[in-house]
Every structure is written in C-alpha cells, then in structure tokens.
Amino acid sequence: MIKIGRPIHLVLFTLITLTGFSCSEKKQSLLQADINELNLKRGALISCGPKDKQFGTVQFxxxxxRKVKDEFNLALSxxxxxxxxxxxxxxxxxxxVQPECAMSYWGIAMSNFHPLWTPPSVAELKKGAKAIDIAQALTEKTERETDxxxxxxxxxxxxxxxxHRTRCQSFERAMEKLQAKYxxxxxxxxxxxxxxxxxxxxxxxxxxxxxxxxxxxSSIYPNEPNHPGIIHYLIHTYDYPELAYLALPAARKYASVAPSSAHALHMPSHIFTRLGLWDECIASNQASIAAAQCYAKSAGMNGHWDEELHGLDYLEYAYLQKKENDxxxxxxxxxxTITKVFPDNFKVAYxxxxxxxxxxxxxxxxxxAATLKIHPVDxxxxxxxxxxxxxxFTRLLGNVHLGKLDSANTELKSLYQLHSDLLAQKDAYKANQVQIQITIAEAWIKLQEANIKEAIRLMSxxxxxxxxxxxxxxxxxxVLPARxxxxxxxxxxxxPQKALEAYEADLQKHPNRYNGLYGAYLSATKTGDQQKANYYYQQLAQVADLTKPVRLEQTTMRY
Structure with missing residues (x-):
C-alpha cells in the first residue's frame, strides 16, 4: 500500500513500477498459456548412433x-x-529456458512441416500455425529472424x-525473397x-x-562439407534417373556426416536404388532399420517406428533385384508380425x-497375388x-493372369472408386498414379479377352x-514398372524385338532391375542377337547369383 504524505514523485514511481510489473507478469502468463496450448514434444534426445550424437555441423x-545457441544449432542439425x-x-x-526466443517457435513450425515427406496432419498444422502466431507476436527479434x-x-x-502443394509454392516464393535479401x-x-x-x-x-x-x-558445399542439410538435400534434389549420378558422392558421405540419424543412414539408398547399386542399398537400409528399431525401444514405443518400415520397403526392393528371394x-x-507403428502415416501405409x-x-x-490379404486389417x-x-492392383494382376476375369473386374471397380476418391481430395498426383494402374489393368484384361490391338494400345x-x-x-x-x-x-x-525395345527403354530408368535384365536377355536370345544376349547375361551375373534357384517365370514363362 502507498502511504499518504509520501513525495509525489515517489508515489508516481511506485505506481509505474507496480503497473509495469503487473503487465510483465500478465504477458508471461499469457505466453505460458500459449506455450501450453502447443502441446510440445519434450524429453531427452534419443539417438541410436555414436554416443557423442553426431548430426553434422550447423552454425546459425x-x-x-548465448546459453541456448548450441541447443539451437543441434536442433537445426x-x-x-x-x-x-x-x-x-x-x-x-x-x-x-527462454520462452521469448522467437526463433525457437520458427523451429517448431519447421519441425511440423516435413516438406518432402507426407503432408502435415491437421494436428501438426494447428501446432505449426500456433507456433508462428507466438513467434510473430514476440517483439525481441531481429529483422532477419522476422523474415x-x-x-x-x-x-x-x-x-x-x-x-498442400499451393502452400509449398508459397513457401518457395517466400524463401526466394529471403535468400535474395540475405x-x-x-x-x-x-x-x-x-x-x-x-x-x-x-x-x-x-x-x-x-x-x-x-x-x-553445390556452390555452398565446398566450404561446408559436414553440413547435413546440404548433403541431404543434394540427394533429394537429384533423386531422378537422369540426375542420380550427380548425387552419388553425397550419398556415399551422408551417413558418415550424421551417423546418429536413422534417416541419414537410409537416405543414401535413394541414390543407390536409382543407380541399381543393390549391395550399397542393402547395407544402407540394414543400418537404418537397426537404428529405427533402437529408436522405438529407447522411446518406449509400444510398437515400431515409421522409419523402420520405410527402410524395409527399400530393403525388400533391393533383395528382389539381387534374386535374394529367401x-x-x-x-x-x-x-x-508388425501391427502397431508410430505414427500412422503415408510411408507406413505404402x-x-x-x-x-x-x-x-x-x-x-x-x-x-490374387489372394493377397490386407495387413494389418485395423x-x-x-x-x-x-x-x-x-x-x-496386385490382386487384379494375379486374377487376370489366372484367367479369372470376373474377380479381376471386381478389383478394377475398386481401383475406379479409389481413383474417384483421390480426385475428390484434389490429389492429382496420386490420382494419376492410380490411373496408370487402371490402364495397366485394362490392358491385361483386354489381352485375356484376345483384343490384342487394344491391349497393346492401353499398355503403351x-x-x-x-x-x-x-x-x-x-x-x-x-511395384512393377509399366514399360x-x-x-x-x-x-x-x-x-521379342518389340519386347527387347521395351525392356531396354525401361532399364534406362530402372537400371539393374533383375526382371528387366532377364527380359532383355531372353528377348535378345529369341531375336538371335547373341551379342546382346551375352551382354545382358553378364549384367545379370553382376547383379545376382545365377547359381541360385531360378524364378518361376524363367522355367514356365507364366506371364
């Protein structure tokens, strides 16, 4: 209480001080309420790599x-x-530690974006948007941080x-301006x-x-050889058949730069797959899967981590190309044996x-294939x-090759419906992928119906x-290349000549695929081109152990 009779300047000073203190407390209380609403992930950092937690070198x-700068650089790595x-x-x-640090909320928003993975869930979008609201409301930040x-x-x-795609394009335009400014x-x-x-x-x-x-x-890389983002994004940037060779040096280095990251152990296999380097792909995903299993255990998950299944898909693909059927x-x-995966998302479903x-x-x-069951059912x-x-699509191809056209057409109707669902969701890319499956399916049904001309037209x-x-x-x-x-x-x-042309064209996009090489070898043999037949046989011998039991199509030709 302010006593009567005190000098007026002291009374005013006390009122100003108390008012200021009250506003500060109120702001802190409101900020804490906003933070609580974010429902942020907390806990000790989990890493299943080297004990010193190697994630590369970043300086921002x-x-x-000063006390949070090292933590920020780790978070950014x-x-x-x-x-x-x-x-x-x-x-x-x-x-x-420092709730007024605006860039920490930027980091939270970026952590819920994952631009090259599955689009954020509604919960992630809400969290990211709320984090940005807080960051924009905080006044203690530089112009660069504001940008x-x-x-x-x-x-x-x-x-x-x-x-999602339109918002990704908005982010691109904003980053273009930011990069030009700085x-x-x-x-x-x-x-x-x-x-x-x-x-x-x-x-x-x-x-x-x-x-x-x-x-x-590439222009930044020479001066930042241990920056995880540069190496990682080079791999994503060149993850295309025509460009993959450009990322091979980065692919062979990334795991050594960030060995404590399960994704860094896996990511090089994107390029190894593109180039048909199956042994390197297998080694990459074996390491990634082991790290992902360790992560799930360390995090106390009652199930498996999504990164493990992502690696399994790549590992399965590579084993099949080496004819390692067992x-x-x-x-x-x-x-x-897997029924629970955290989180449920696009790559887990795939x-x-x-x-x-x-x-x-x-x-x-x-x-x-015709009797393949959905797993897990729930x-x-x-x-x-x-x-x-x-x-x-798999069940359809199984049924059509068995001559069960009624069952094949039932599966085709399901594909039509799923295509319509994707169009309704305005997901043009995935709708187009299903349309390709539909066209393949219709082609093979027409072939079974002896409409050869239409079958070839649709398959082409x-x-x-x-x-x-x-x-x-x-x-x-x-799952099977169309060409x-x-x-x-x-x-x-x-x-066989037409077949050879198709196989050779496909091998340009999918080098060292076992079935493509075998198809090219068989086609060349049937055309009488022994030189090409020998070439593709040698390619097969380099990719797989030809002393192992042959696949079904190599003995019965059940196409």
Missing part, C-alpha cells in the same frame, strides 16, 4: 541468449536430417482452405533449395527447380502395401487410397503416362 546466428520429433524436442528445450518467421508463416497461412546467409540458401525441391512439379521432366536447387547447394521373403514375414505386393509380383506368383486404409490401390499408354511423371520421393519405385510390363506383354505375344 540468433539473437537469443536434427531438422536438416528430418529427425522431426527430436528436432521439436530440442527447440522446445529452448522455449522452456525467416514470415517465410514459414506463408506455408501455414490459411491452411484450412489451401492445398545472399551471404548460407542457411537462407539451403532452405531455399529445400523449398524448390518441395515445390517441384513431378511432371516437369526438365527438372528446372531441382537443377536450380542443386546449383545452389531374404526378401524374410522381410515380408517380419512385416506380417510399406504395408508395397512390400508384399513387390514380392508376389516380381516373382510372378499369380495365385499368391490400419486406417481409408485414409490412404493410393496405397490401398496397390493391394487391389500406361508406359507413356508413367514415363511422363516421377515416383513419389518416399518410394523406391513402382517392363509392356515388355512382358510383347514377349507373351512372341514379339
């Missing part, structure tokens, strides 16, 4: 107190390797009404390159945005659908129409459609 200047949960925990640690915050805000702006800021350039990759059109075969991103990253079957058997489908289709086990398949379509159309777009970054490749299937069809029609 922020205006927050995690973010660059897509260790999103751990990155959020690291940024949250900064929030708990970074506003750039990611462009992604979250009106997320309820604007689709040309000497290497992080601005690196994140701009990431934004270019995220906004790239899968149907753009000129790779305009990817090449621009690659040029930016090892490939072992992965499928193991997958069948692995559940693709691993069994790859095994039966690559081996042309049509009975098993997985939210309704949320993933494209992945569910893979299972119907499917191959051209697939060639005009790109696989999703999450996947190692289509390889065109080769199979020509071979079944006893047109």
């Amino acid at each position: 200047d922020i205006s927050c107190s 995690l973010l660059h390797s897509f260790e999103y949960d751990e990155a959020e925990k690291a940024f949250t640690k900064i929030v708990d 970074y915050i506003n750039a990611i805000a462009s992604f979250y702006d009106h997320w309820e009404n604007i689709d 040309p000497n800021d290497k992080e601005a350039s690196i994140f701009y390159a990431l934004a270019l990759d995220a906004a790239a059109d899968p149907a753009d075969k000129t790779y305009k945005k990817q090449k621009k991103a690659g040029s930016i990253l 090892l490939a079957k072992r992965q499928w058997d193991y997958l069948n 692995a559940f659908a693709a691993v069994p489908s790859r095994y039966v289709l690559e081996n042309k086990l049509w009975i098993e 997985f939210p398949w309704q949320d993933y129409p494209w992945q569910k379509a893979i299972l119907h 159309l499917a191959a051209n459609m697939e060639d005009s777009t790109e696989k999703h970054p999450v996947t190692p490749g289509e 390889e299937l065109l080769g199979d069809m020509w071979l079944q029609l006893n047109k």
Whole structure:
C-alpha cells in the first residue's frame, strides 16, 4: 500500500513500477498459456548412433541468449536430417529456458512441416500455425529472424482452405525473397533449395527447380562439407534417373556426416536404388532399420517406428533385384508380425502395401497375388487410397493372369472408386498414379479377352503416362514398372524385338532391375542377337547369383 504524505514523485514511481510489473507478469502468463496450448514434444534426445550424437555441423546466428545457441544449432542439425520429433524436442528445450526466443517457435513450425515427406496432419498444422502466431507476436527479434518467421508463416497461412502443394509454392516464393535479401546467409540458401525441391512439379521432366536447387547447394558445399542439410538435400534434389549420378558422392558421405540419424543412414539408398547399386542399398537400409528399431525401444514405443518400415520397403526392393528371394521373403514375414507403428502415416501405409505386393509380383506368383490379404486389417486404409490401390492392383494382376476375369473386374471397380476418391481430395498426383494402374489393368484384361490391338494400345499408354511423371520421393519405385510390363506383354505375344525395345527403354530408368535384365536377355536370345544376349547375361551375373534357384517365370514363362 502507498502511504499518504509520501513525495509525489515517489508515489508516481511506485505506481509505474507496480503497473509495469503487473503487465510483465500478465504477458508471461499469457505466453505460458500459449506455450501450453502447443502441446510440445519434450524429453531427452534419443539417438541410436555414436554416443557423442553426431548430426553434422550447423552454425546459425540468433539473437537469443548465448546459453541456448548450441541447443539451437543441434536442433537445426536434427531438422536438416528430418529427425522431426527430436528436432521439436530440442527447440522446445529452448522455449522452456527462454520462452521469448522467437526463433525457437520458427523451429517448431519447421519441425511440423516435413516438406518432402507426407503432408502435415491437421494436428501438426494447428501446432505449426500456433507456433508462428507466438513467434510473430514476440517483439525481441531481429529483422532477419522476422523474415525467416514470415517465410514459414506463408506455408501455414490459411491452411484450412489451401492445398498442400499451393502452400509449398508459397513457401518457395517466400524463401526466394529471403535468400535474395540475405545472399551471404548460407542457411537462407539451403532452405531455399529445400523449398524448390518441395515445390517441384513431378511432371516437369526438365527438372528446372531441382537443377536450380542443386546449383545452389553445390556452390555452398565446398566450404561446408559436414553440413547435413546440404548433403541431404543434394540427394533429394537429384533423386531422378537422369540426375542420380550427380548425387552419388553425397550419398556415399551422408551417413558418415550424421551417423546418429536413422534417416541419414537410409537416405543414401535413394541414390543407390536409382543407380541399381543393390549391395550399397542393402547395407544402407540394414543400418537404418537397426537404428529405427533402437529408436522405438529407447522411446518406449509400444510398437515400431515409421522409419523402420520405410527402410524395409527399400530393403525388400533391393533383395528382389539381387534374386535374394529367401531374404526378401524374410522381410515380408517380419512385416506380417508388425501391427502397431508410430505414427500412422503415408510411408507406413505404402510399406504395408508395397512390400508384399513387390514380392508376389516380381516373382510372378499369380495365385499368391490374387489372394493377397490386407495387413494389418485395423490400419486406417481409408485414409490412404493410393496405397490401398496397390493391394487391389496386385490382386487384379494375379486374377487376370489366372484367367479369372470376373474377380479381376471386381478389383478394377475398386481401383475406379479409389481413383474417384483421390480426385475428390484434389490429389492429382496420386490420382494419376492410380490411373496408370487402371490402364495397366485394362490392358491385361483386354489381352485375356484376345483384343490384342487394344491391349497393346492401353499398355503403351500406361508406359507413356508413367514415363511422363516421377515416383513419389518416399518410394523406391513402382511395384512393377509399366514399360517392363509392356515388355512382358510383347514377349507373351512372341514379339521379342518389340519386347527387347521395351525392356531396354525401361532399364534406362530402372537400371539393374533383375526382371528387366532377364527380359532383355531372353528377348535378345529369341531375336538371335547373341551379342546382346551375352551382354545382358553378364549384367545379370553382376547383379545376382545365377547359381541360385531360378524364378518361376524363367522355367514356365507364366506371364
């Protein structure tokens, strides 16, 4: 209480002080309420790599107190390797120490973005948008930090009404402006390159945005050889058949730069897969899967981590190309023991659908394909129409090759419905992928109906459609390439020269695929081109152990 009779200047000073203190307390209380509403991830950093937690080297200047700068750089290293949960925990640690640090909320928003993975969930979008609201309201930040915050805000702006791709394009434009404003800021350039990759059109075969991103990253790399983002994004940037060779040095280095990241152990296999380097792909994913299993155990998950299934899909693909059927079957058997994965997302659904489908289709086990069961049955398949379509596509091909056209047409109707669902969701890319499956299916049904001309027309159309777009970054490749299937069809029609042309064209996009090489070898043999037959036989011998039991199609030719 202020006593009467005190000098007026002291009374005023006391009132001002008390009022100021009250406002400060109120602001802190409101800020803490906003932080609580974010429901942030917290806890000790989990890493299953080297004990000293090696995630690469990142330096990012922020205006927050010196005591949180090392933690910020660690969080940023995690973010660059897509260790999103751990990155959020690291940024949250900064929030708990210095809640007025605006860039920590930027980091939380970035951790919920994951631009080259599955789009954020509604919960992640709400968290990211709320984090940005807090960051924008805080006044203690530099102009540069404000620009970074506003750039990611462009992604979250009106997320309820604007689709993911359009918001990725908004982020790209914002990062372009930021990079132009701060040309000497290497992080601005690196994140701009990431934004270019995220906004790239899968149907753009000129790779305009990817090449621009690659040029930016390559210019920074010599002075930042241990920066995880540069190496990582170079791999994503060049994850295309025509460009993959450019990323091979980065692919062979990334795991040594960030060995504590399960994703860094896996990511090089994208390039190894593109180039048909199966032994390196297998080693990469074995290490990644082991790290992911360790992570799930360390995190106390009552199940498996999504990164493990992502690695399993790539490992299955590589084993099949080496004709390691026993090892490939072992992965499928193991997958069948998995019922709970955290979190449920796009790549988990893809692995559940693709691993069994790859095994039966690559081996042309049509009975098993026709009767393939959905696993797990309680997985939210309704949320993933494209992945569910893979299972119907597999069963359809099984039935059509067994001559069961009624069952095949039933599966085709399911594909039509899933295609319509994706169109309703305005997901043009995935709808197009299902349309390719539909066209393939219709082609093989027409072949069974002896409408050869229409079968070839449709199968050629499917191959051209697939060639005009790109696989999703999450996947190692289509469960069966359309142009390889065109080769199979020509071979079944006893047109080996046409078949050879199709196989050779497909091998340009999918080098060292076992079935493609075998199809080319068989076609060349049937045309009497012994030189080409010998060439493809030697290629097969380099890829796989030819002393192992042959596959079904190599003895019975059941196409």
